[in-house]
Amino acid sequence: MLEGKNINLRVMEKEDLPLIAEWFSSPEVFGEYNPLRQMSRTDAEKIFENPLELKPFFIEKKDGSKIGFVAHFYVLHVAGRQLEIGYSLVPSERGKGYCTEAAKIMVDYLFLSKEAMRIQAQTDPRNVASQKVLEKVGFKREGTVRKNFFMRGEWRDAYLYSILREEWKEPRLLTKTTAH
Ligand SMILES: CC(C)(COP(=O)(O)OP(=O)(O)OC[C@H]1O[C@@H](n2cnc3c(N)ncnc32)[C@H](O)[C@@H]1OP(=O)(O)O)[C@@H](O)C(=O)NCCC(=O)NCCS
Secondary structure: OEEOOOEEEEEOOHHHHHHHHHHHOOHHHHOOOOOOOOOOHHHHHHOOOOOOOOEEEEEEEOOOOEEEEEEEEEEEEOOEEEEEEEEEEOHHHOOOOHHHHHHHHHHHHHHHHOOOOEEEEEEOOOOHHHHHHHHHHOOEEEEEEEEEEEEOOEEEEEEEEEEEHHHHOOOOOOOEEOOO
């Protein structure tokens, strides 16, 4: 578990499959700027055996209630691979700073644990809340990836953001890691 001030990040386990399938299939949790999907528990199991090495963490309040997730994964390219993050919160817990804290903890954790030079993220240009999160964490907008995702019946652009190791410099929020 990765501990922050108001929230912790807890690695998802196979016993969490029902909630993972529910959230990843939910247009409310995923929001209007993520793909529509229907995920079964069997599909959810594949999250743990995939070439992108996708690793989802629950965002938990200090009382243990699960309010969303943040994940890291690799975007594959013949010349190498890019480390990327994504996140979503249940609607009732948005606008309270939890995602900013979760993303800061994740960036601390990734730069401390992986030999990555950069961490990237992509958002829909209309997703102002997500852009604010990234900018508060220290990501910089690199540009627009045109017609990057087919989502909800149309090709959509994405803003590409990144934070470099030299911009991060040192851990800012991750205070403690524990085994449970
Ligand atoms: C994007 C998301 C994760 C942000 O989480 P959050 O916990 O609400 O974010 P925070 O509270 O840490 O910060 C959000 C910032 O965006 C602002 N914001 C929230 N909703 C907004 C909106 N609809 N329009 C403009 N700004 C908005 C908040 O005021 C806050 O800015 P401030 O610190 O200057 O006041 C959340 O809105 C969400 O789950 N959305 C649906 C899924 C999604 O879009 N995921 C990202 C895909 S790239």
